[in-house]
Amino acid sequence: MKTQVESDGIVTLTKDGEKQIRNSPLYNDGLRPTNREEHNWTTYNFASLWIGMAICLPTYAMAAGLISLGMNWWQAILTIILGNCIVLIPILLNSHAGTKFGIPYPVYARLWFGSKGAHIPAVARGLIGAGWFGINCWFGGTAIDTLLQSLGGWGSIPGHTWIAFFGFWALNVWISYRGPEAIRRMEFWAAPTLIIMGLALLVWAVTKAGGWGPMLSAPSKLTTTADFLKVFFPALTGAIAFWSTMALNIPDFCRYAKSQKAQVIGQSVALPTTMGGFSFIGVAVASATVVIYGEAIWDPAAVLAKFSPLAIFLGTLGIILATLTTNVAANVVAPARAVENLAPRRMSFGAGAIITGVVALLMQPWYILENFGNYIFLWLGTYGALLGPIDGIAIADYWLVRKRRIHLTELYRPDGMYSYKSGYNMRAIWAMLIGIAVPFVCKQIPGLTIVWDNAWTCGLLISLVVYTWLMKDNPSLMSAADYENITARSAGQRAS
Template sequence: MPQQQANSLYNEDLAPIPFTERSWGVYNYVSLWVAMSVCIPTYMLASGLIANGMSWKQALGTIFLGNLIVLVPMILNAHAGAKYGIPFPVYVRASFGVRGANIPAVLRALVACGWFGIQCWIGGQAIYSMLRVIAPAIASAPSAVWICFFAFWAINMAVIWRGIEVIRWLQVVSAPFMLIVGLLLLFWMTGKAGGLSATLANASTFHAGAAKVDFWKIFVPSLTAIVGFWATVALNIPDFTRYAKSQRAQMVGQAIGLPPAMTLYSFIGIAVTSASSLVFGVALWDPVVLLGRFNQPVVACIGLVALLLATLNTNVAANVVSPSNDFSNLNPRWISFRTGGLITGVLGILCMPWKLAADPARYINGWLVGYSGLLGPIAGIMIADYFVVRGRELDPDGLYLRGGPYEYSDGFNIRAIIALITGIVVALVGIVVPPLRWLYDYAWFVGFIVSGLLYCLLMMGVTTAKGSTPLLVEHRLPGAGVLEGEGA
């Protein structure tokens, strides 16, 4: 038995992916981001920015800029996953230590559990809306909405139980379908509203207070919220790029997939919401509510099925894969990827998602900005460690060893923990100290910069492991290796 398999840091789910099993190309990453971006929270994010007082052009520009910004740490953190075939909780062992890695992994996992619950609640609402169209008598039961919520929760659990390849297949097949349905909804609603020009002319008038709001006062927290929207996946992107055929495949695929898909679907959300105010006399921010207003049951059901598929895609990819690995990392011998998924599902219910998604202000300024202050510092430390301290060189075998190059002090890198705590405190101090509120508005950026710089300073003069330490052949990880070429 290989040495790594006998210790507490290794299981098959956390092991490096062999080169022969790395099958994800450019299209897989494009479809991954299209599938994750085409979802109800994206739709509601754009509408929420307008509800806060932005014009549709300002909202769209803010979303595009935010996604360009978050693409940078996304691609940087993706590099190690593609090069070494390792998942996020293993990768972060290099900076936090083989035991200390559980700290950022659990923080990331808990945020994912909140997102998982929100997506399940939204999916349950879509099922409930379909039930109201198909069987209104059954939908009138007091418990119907909760039954729909738990039904969608169970579907998510079934998909994650089947494993990562089922998720990949779901992304590839459904991404084009969901985008087409979104465009059809756009053309349908703008046609009823008198055309796209009339719809966009109305887009900044269906929020009564829009003209009275100072754009620059809401721009910064809104931009931070956009970055925070994908700050979760910016950390655990190695969970997906470990399957990449090459660095080029993951970099090009993400660049093509993320900013355009988010911006396009946000535009659909803005236009359709605006059209709804012309057609129904009230701006309907939630597409589930909007589709429920359609008189044609077939059209409503097709649209709701598409929303269900979109929500399922986003949930299992963005909110279950990472925490499943993260919880597995707590005790690899006892917690598998599947068990980690079940833990995620239970915590997703306990976070009471029906409250988190209650209104745009709480969703954007509370949830998105708040947790970005937790995740920005982690991203800063990871990128500083990999690119500055280690020069993109890791010891892949040492990541699975106690007493190895990433042992630090009993498995914890105290320097990384100090940098993390400092970044979080500085980023979130504005919540309790009003004069420093601007730090909270920039939470992700503040945490990223403070923790990254402090980590570099604290690691000055510290001897680090660079390159693959040549362990005995019989002790090497099966399939472990380094992706060479193409910027590896």
């Protein structure tokens, strides 16, 4: 029986396939495969998604963190661009699966970890998403607090910073609760608005300072190659880890892609250019403030606070918009879907959004951002080491092990071919643990710390190799003939 149909590289369920899974305990409307009409995201939608997510206060501050560690401006910017070009590779590899089969990340994870084991990578990604949600709320809330203080009176209110933070947190949770479809509409018009506001800030800084300022001519404090590499590799891991979360759950968005071409071009153009460009704006504006105000001001809110009341008002709206577009898209969808996947018949996306907001508070973002050392090395570096192996398993499973052949209805059967033993694929669990353990062990061994400094990359490659080897001849694999038996094709469609 044909349970799925492939047309122009997009696989959807047939009516028989839909009937088979509709009553499954692993099914709900948010976790089901998308239908053909829902594949409507264009190249611009993906470009605007990444522009909206990348233009945020953490991006603005990222180059500042690298410069504080001793890099000059161009070393910091190139490190960020290189890191984003590297993480773009797994993003595009995992995007292919989401686009072709229309499944969200937790369902995609059932392939590698099993129907129950999928909670491991889904919750891991979800916890980090919640952490990022809190970080962005703290960035945005404290920025709003700074701007309100500049207007007078607000600073005399007891606990004003916490009021601004919790108010902004509540706004983020409320908008997230409305659901993921709002993301495409919001990003569509937010992306050009944020670009214009960022460029306006850059033009003001260069004009007011009468040039680019002293910071852009300041030499690197890392005078030897050894000194530079000691900072470069963990900084590169931090730059990669910045979006390694999205490398995992990008199927949550690409399941709506109109075509593979649309998602590849949109993401490839927007991600590295926006991250590099907005980081440069942060460096250039901070450099100009040395000339204008006699000190380097890395906080864009502190810069805006020196403007006129109208400019402060517009800047506040810009900060709110920048943080919302990042938080709703990048940091809520994955944890909300993970919560849905825990109990598909009882949990909704809205409930997941609320739980995400609560967990974000418990993770204390104010501590993570206490200094740039915590931000670059503790937060970004550590979770990069945890997610790299999962990225490796995902890539290996789809491209090397299954060769892009998936039986959609089996993903929704608790006792199906992707349930393995009692719902857990122990081969994936072992591959993940090995990929995590090797960098952690190398961190403790003199001379091998470079493995830890590149933990995301090393963990990805280790788990990719181990998982591919462990999954040889696994019963869950389908041959090309098996795939053809369940897949109908539209006229002129060839096997892919």
